[in-house]
Amino acid sequence: MQNPIIGIISPCYNEEKVINETSKQLNNVLSDLVLRKIISEKSFIVFIDDGSQDSSWKQIEKNATHLKYVKGLKLAGNVGHQNALLAGLNTYNDETDAIITIDADLQDDIAVIEEMIMKFISGIDIVYGVRKERKNDSFFKQKTALLFYSMMTKMKINIVHNHADFRLCSKRVINALSEFNEVNLFLRGIIPSIGFSNEIIYYNRLKRFAGKSKYPFRKMLSFAWNGITSFSNYPLKLVTIIGFAIFFVCILMTIYAVYGLYNKNVVPGWLSTVIPMYFLGGVQLFCFGIIGEYIGKIYLEVKKRPRYFVDKRID
Numbered sequence: 001m002q003n004p005i006i007g008i009i010s011p012c013y014n015e016e017k018v019i020n021e022t023s024k025q026l027n028n029v030l031s032d033l034v035l036r037k038i039i040s041e042k043s044f045i046v047f048i049d050d051g052s053q054d055s056s057w058k059q060i061e062k063n064a065t066h067l068k069y070v071k072g073l074k075l076a077g078n079v080g081h082q083n084a085l086l087a088g089l090n091t092y093n094d095e096t097d098a099i100i101t102i103d104a105d106l107q108d109d110i111a112v113i114e115e116m117i118m119k120f121i122s123g124i125d126i127v128y129g130v131r132k133e134r135k136n137d138s139f140f141k142q143k144t145a146l147l148f149y150s151m152m153t154k155m156k157i158n159i160v161h162n163h164a165d166f167r168l169c170s171k172r173v174i175n176a177l178s179e180f181n182e183v184n185l186f187l188r189g190i191i192p193s194i195g196f197s198n199e200i201i202y203y204n205r206l207k208r209f210a211g212k213s214k215y216p217f218r219k220m221l222s223f224a225w226n227g228i229t230s231f232s233n234y235p236l237k238l239v240t241i242i243g244f245a246i247f248f249v250c251i252l253m254t255i256y257a258v259y260g261l262y263n264k265n266v267v268p269g270w271l272s273t274v275i276p277m278y279f280l281g282g283v284q285l286f287c288f289g290i291i292g293e294y295i296g297k298i299y300l301e302v303k304k305r306p307r308y309f310v311d312k313r314i315d
Contacts, residue, residue: 006030009088009089013050023059024063047104048075075311093175109205165187181304
């Protein structure tokens with residue numbers, strides 16, 4: 001393969017404190033790779049402004065003016081990390097041979113970008129960046145992340161353990177990705193399901209350069225739930241399992257109530273009325289909640305609303 005055109009897509013939301021440094025470091029990476037004739041001089045970096053409320057877009061505009069390889073894409077509103085990634089992939093796929101996606105916070109090690117590209121040049125379509133360890137994450141985040149990947153595995157969801165959205169995808173992988181029309185995007189599950197040749201590169205997770213994480217616990221929980229309900233019907237099967245469990249418990253309670261009534265240890269009718277009422281009421285609400293989540297997803301999919309709109313583009 002001749003020197004490939006590589007695009008680097010980096011979604012950002014309120015990242016004014018890191019964009020200048022991220023732009024500089026990524027620009028230096030591409031400059032070095034172009035100088036050594038590993039990639040084409042037509043390669044570029046695109047920062048996707050996902051409806052930021054701070055000066056992120058002004059920073060992107062400034063860097064696009066002064067740094068050779070930096071471009072910008074501003075979305076009309078905040079559509080979420082996954083849709084911002086998709087906007088970048090769809091917009092720039094025709095201009096590249098492969099695209100690398102990476103967050104703007106510099107926690108993913110940009111030193112392995114060259115290794116990713118070499119894998120692609122050797123014929124690999126997807127290269128996953130996988131964290132060796134999570135020493136720079138809090139104890140709580142480490143445990144919840146492990147729980148997330150463990151749940152995904154148990155629910156038979158095809159996902160790469162400890163992989164976020166730091167990856168390289170070839171043009172034909174992104175073309176295949178464009179065939180997925182669902183509104184509820186979970187790229188960590190969709191891309192492995194596409195197939196094609198793939199390999200893993202391990203790296204050490206770094207500390208955030210500046211600013212705060214845009215994924216607090218509430219958003220992490222929402223993201224995990226979206227991934228589970230988008231790729232597995234296991235929660236619906238769980239409703240059936242709970243139903244059988246309740247049936248079994250009710251049989252035991254019936255036996256206990258009859259035994260208590262026979263021995264005159266309880267007020268007749270109290271045990272068999274109150275406890276099942278509370279227990280079954282709580283379980284029913286839980287089951288209705290799961291079913292409601294799936295109905296809500298069906299509602300969103302049926303409407304087929306656009307996932308994003310592009311406001312401005314700097315080339």
